[in-house]
Amino acid sequence: MPRAVITSLKEAVAENVRDGDSLSLEGFTHLIPYAAGHEIIRQGRRDLTLIRMTPDIIFDQMIGMGCARKLVFSWGGNPGVGSLHRMRDAIERDWPQPLEIEEHSHGAMANAYEAGAAGLPCAVFRGYIGNDLPKVNDRIRSVECPFTGEKLAAIxxxxxxxxxxxxxxxxxxxxxxxxxxxGVQKEAVLAASRSIVTVEEIVDDLGGGPNAVILPSWTISAIAAVPNGAFPSYAHGYYPRDNSFYKAWDPIARDRETFRAWMDSHVMQRKTGEGVQ
Amino acid sequence: MSDRTYTADEMMTVAASRALRNGQVCFVGIGQPSAAANLARQTHAPDVVLIYESGTLETRPDVLPLSIGDGELAETALTNVSVPEMFRYWLQGGRIDVGFLGAAQVDRYGNINTTVIGGTYLKPKTRLPGAGGAPEIATSARETFILLRQSPRAFVEKLDFITSLGHGSGGNSRAEAGAKTLGPTRLISDLCQMAPHPETKELTVTTIHPGVTRDQIIAATGWAIRFADSVTETPVPELSELAVLREIHARTARAHAGQA
Structure with missing residues (x-):
């Protein structure tokens, strides 16, 4: 297997992300790839299927800027604050364009990533019991355990x-x-055809212990050093989650014009990797 | 000693914290459940084990997290596991005693809606965040507690969408749907506590918070709420409980304001 190319974020995105791709940006509250998402917005990618367990503000921004045709998710809110207003505007009022949704539970998506990494066709788990999600998502089905007869969920x-x-x-x-x-980052990278990893820094020695969570170079397509690349999410050991930004996002995202003006000055007019701070 | 100057939210949080027993393993939802679970840990239940779906196992935060995966949770945890491991080994594997859930809407059988309100599923009037971990917490945790402020908009006759199973349509319907666990055994609101009727499984008022009337509860419930044969008054919050809860909130406010 070829090793990862260490390159710029601009090159990494240009080389690996195409219009119409299905694109998983993971990071469970922590290590959310904001800088990479902003670069995808700047490069004007369209018709993406965006996949994330918790869409967070980064998907609010990508949806509001018209990158997405479809959203696959399991919890779409601004954690501890309220709604993702751009996501809701797309679902409820088709702005800036209609957004198809495929909705799951966290348990289901976590299992589906693991099945993808494991090279299985589907995930089997005990879930979706007695709720309405299977009625609105035809990819939620069931199988019978061949040994016990128990009905299990499959996606x-x-x-x-x-x-x-x-x-x-x-x-x-x-x-x-x-x-x-x-989170599910290791599974997401191993499940995907291509992968981009942004990092806080490139070092001589990773310094992880014998059980550290490591993705070997030959499982990754491209790596770019982007300090603060997860802001306003956080990077454990580097900087904390900026909870005040998450709160400040709410009024910015409520209004279409305010949102577009903010994105223009904080993302579109910025250079790659410059961040929003 | 007690203090009559507490708020309805404080009464709710204190009552919810008392429902957790020392040594239980609790899967904690964000918001009010998180405040209640950490109050329990810092008062009567120092050995309660708190688990958040971000993978933080046995976490002991000083400050309440705004999100389910704040750094505070990871730094104070015994260990941090991946999200697939969390849902497969720890929740599905049967290691959780109590799932502590919030909700947008609940019905008389403790079914929960956090998906859509009004309109249709594809074009809802209000799009809510969705399921998160709740559907599997609701069926894999040994029992669940629901924590929710009471109003006719939240306590509804019929849910627009069932996101997480409670007692289904009552009676044995939960077990018939395939759930092997107890489901909601308690609901704690800012007015009262409810428990499912042993046979019908309809949520029934069992204790009323001090100063709250039956009429207030009836007015705040979207179905014809029933009261248990013997309804008692919820014990008032102790001064010591209020002091700890207020200190938790003050520390949290300082910590969140300190980030620019």
Missing amino acids: PAMRPDVAVIHAQKADRRGNVLLEGII
């Missing part, structure tokens, strides 16, 4: 075209270290 394995994640460190050979809340 297709997650196999995105591209996985995009942020991590603390890469070494010069392109091996990547993740620490803290590790």
Whole structure:
């Protein structure tokens, strides 16, 4: 397998993300790949199927800027604050364009990523019991255990075209270290055809212990060093989650014009990797 | 000693915290459940084990997290596991005693809606955040507690969408749907506490918070609420409980304001 290319974020996105791709940007509250998402917006990618367990503000921004045709998710809010107003505007009023949704539970998506990483066609788990989600999502089905007869939920394995994640460190050979809340990032990268990893820094020695969560260089397509690349989310050991930004986002995102003006000055007019601070 | 100057929210949080027993393993939802679970840990239940779906196992935060995966949770946890491991081994594997859930809407059988209100599923009047971990918490945790402020908009006759199973349509319907766990055993609101009737499984008022009337509860409920044969008054919050809760909130406010 070829090793990861260490390159610029601009090149990494240009090389690996195409219009119409299914794109998984993971990071469970922690290590959300904001800088990479902003670069995808700046490069004007369209018709994407955006996949994230918790869409968070980054998907609010990508949806509001017209990147997405479809959203696959399991919890779409601004954590502890309220709604994602751009996501709601797209679902409720088709702005800036209609947004198809495929909705799951966290348990289901976590299982589907794991099945994707494991090379299985589907995930089997005990879930979706007695609720209405299977009525609105025909990819939620069931199988019978051949040994016990128990009815279990099944959904297709997650196999995105591209996985995009942020991590603390890469070494010069392109091996990547993740620490803290590790979410589903390892599974997302292993399940995807291509992957982009942004990191806080590139170092000589990762310094992880023998059980550290490491993605080997040959599982990754491209790596770019982007300090603060997860802001306003956080990078354990580098900077905290900016909870005040999450609160400040609410009034910005409520109004279409305010949102577009904010995106123009904080994302579109900025250089790659410059961040929104 | 007690203090009559507490708020309705404080009464709700204190009552909810008392429902957790020392040593239980609790899967904690964000918001009010998180405040109640951490109050329990810092008062009568120092060995309660708190688990958040972000993978933080046995976490002991000083400050309440705004999100389910704040750094505070990871830093104070015994260990942090991946999200697939959290849902497969720890929740589905049967390691959780109590699932502590909030909701947007609840019905008389403790079914929960956090998906859509009004309109249709594809074009709802109000799009809510969705399921998160709740559907599997509701069926894999040994029992669940629901924590929710009471109003006719939240306590409804019929849910527009069932996101997480409670007692289904009552009676044995939960077990018939395939759930092997107890489901909601308690609902704590800012007015009262409810428990499912042993046979019908309809949520019934069991204790009323001090100063609250039956008429207030009836007016705040979208179905014809029933009261248990013997309804008692919820014990008032102790001064010590209020002091700890207020200190938790003050520390949290300082911590969140300190980030620019």
